[in-house]
Amino acid sequence: MFARFAWIAVLALGSFSAQKKAEVEVCPWCKNDPALMSAAGVVSHGPLAIGPKGSADIVANLPTTQWVFIETAHLRWASSLGQTTVDMKDKPRVERELAQLRLALPAVPEKLKKLDPFLRLHLLAMRGENLYARFQSLLRVTDADFPPKRLQTGPYMGNGRFLGEADKFEVVIHNTRATHVPFTQSFTGAGVTDSVRWHFGETHKLIVSVPAEDPDLRQDRWLFPHVAHNLSHLFLCAYKHFSYDPPIWLDEGLAHALEKEIEPESNTTDGEEGSLRDTSGPPDWKAAAKRLQASKKDRSLADLLHAKEFSALDMDANIVAWSKVRFLMDTEPEKFAKFLGLVKGQLDAQGVPNGQKLDDLQRNALRDLWGWSPADFDAAWSVWVKAP
Template identity: 35%
Template sequence: MKRSLEASLVLFAAAFLLCSSAQARIQRDKSVAHNDPSRDPYTEGSKDLWQAAGIVSMGGFEFANSDTETVDSFLATSDILWLETAHFELGFALGSYRVPPKEKKLYLAELTRLAEKLPAVKPKQKLLDPWLRLHLTAQRLEEIYTEFLDIVGFAEDAFPDGKVLWDGQGNYMGEGPYLGQKGKYEVLILPSEASSVAFLLKNFGLGIRRTQRWNVIERDSLTLTIHIQQGTLKSDRALFGHLAFNLAHNLFDGLKHYNYETPIWLHEGLAHSMERRIQSKFNSFDGAEGSVPSMTRKADWEPEVLKLVRNGKRARMAAMIRLKGYGEIDLPMHYVLWSMVEYLRSTQEIRFGAFLAALKSRRNSANLSDGSNMPEAHRKLFKEHFSMSYAQFDEAWAEWVQANY
């Protein structure tokens, strides 16, 4: 028995050395592209590991207005790694990241979950290499998607497969399987402002220097482009929250298909809520194009909301629904709309999800999507789902703030 065990250990060690040696050769081989799946130390291109980890592919898919190969060629110095999951197509071009000691428990929990799918992951490792960060980011994206599904109260199979057009019968759920979109949600994370601006100009004709969300109409896909030379995004936790903030916008737009615009207060409030439930130290803000949005480095927003309630200076729902652009939101209003969404998520969870879905379900007399007269539609649906007028809601929310903050 002892000899058998020793023999097994020797064989295991030999196999491990062979695999390590093969991986080392691949890493040294300059003829193999930097983002070839065989270079990934956590899957080594194994389709079995891909399946276990929920990976559909690691490149070779359409992206933005072209495809991953074209983006690689255009941003050749960015060294982008690619990964496709069930609901996302991700490009990741950041370097290694050292876990801050104060955050090690957070990463231990995340990496432990990742290691259940990718056994080569060491949950306690302190230096996250680019490939590990790619896989961790993909896991985060899917968890954000799951959270959004929970918020709106839909199962994965509630949406059409996108293979046939809706026949006008039953509830309209969109045009495709990704919350109603035909295309998956895209995310590109770049190391520099220059690379981000170049990408946005090339693909969409945009000279935007900040994070950009965009609708790729030709492929029915909502895309998100981020670079980390803005704000605090060199912090991985800040980046995680920033992803949640922006995906909240894209996922809500994509719900039952992106056919028309929905209220700004709800978008920004939900985005703040999803970001701050991940972390509240770093916060994201939307603003008008070409201007700097109202921002703060404060992590604790509850006291600010409480002060606004007590001094009677808080914004009211009737004012929120009249917002026409993100540039109209000042800092006190950011505090309030975040808190209002938190109130609804905490006390009216099922009704809140149904309300979001109802706002995306409007049809006209010809049974076509209808985003007209949104303020009036919002008022009626708000009353229908929450059994409150705006004034009654303002008071109920204020009472909740004073009881909980």
């Protein structure tokens, strides 16, 4: 269950073995200069208080060589990633991103063989804000749509400025599970080896903690798409406030879609032991979806609506959920935005958020927006997925 969020009281942070605090270094790229930081969208280089309310700072509590922090407009990052060598195959992507960052930080060169911890985090933070903008465009919203507190009048948009949550999204990237496990255990109560997402009910913020220890996630090429998958889950949960779990097929399909927009071959799946980079599936999901449709092994929408846990989706169901979400995103983006707004903003007669009967809500929304039954939806998807 710990891949899902749960409404539990946040446990007091356990005491980690005392370690001496790492020296705070000045970032070589923005030099912690307010004008450069502001140009790069950086609000702060920290140290930042990240995680449970009232916890002592992560630097003191989690032994590692060095923590680097960045806060941007909508996200806070903590990273203990070391230096990395740029993979030859990944050079074009890295150079494109360096070019975007160089617009703000002229000291960033065109080509680099190695990325230091500060530059890695600057790039991750920039990509995080790019993803946030992408998610807002999907929802057809801007920051101006989210008042700091719920208003008595106007549409229901949640309880805060961050898609409906009160505080910024947090991403903690650990270079080792030796810090990821005790950090997440301190608030989830369970020792989870893979990436963990959590909602802090008291402070109304969402976090993902990622252990970048295995060989693939140590590389930025695979790390960011995996983070993006997790952030998609956080953003959708946060939209109009995380008061109930969104439908599994939609939540997972959308996370796959955003992950694959960044790296088509990247795949993250969610399970009981957290969310992990999963290399068991086919590299080309578009071809796989076509094959599933042709063999009539595709899961019907009516069937996908019944999935109440991520573990109810096997690899084929993940592929079909992705393809069916992609279909809605690509063919009718305005209606898809309305669909997400309806699914995430259900209120009861007293105006309280209510996650009951989401299957009926989705069926009604499909009928009202598209004029479709679930079977009509499947038929329209089949035509779309077969097209060359």
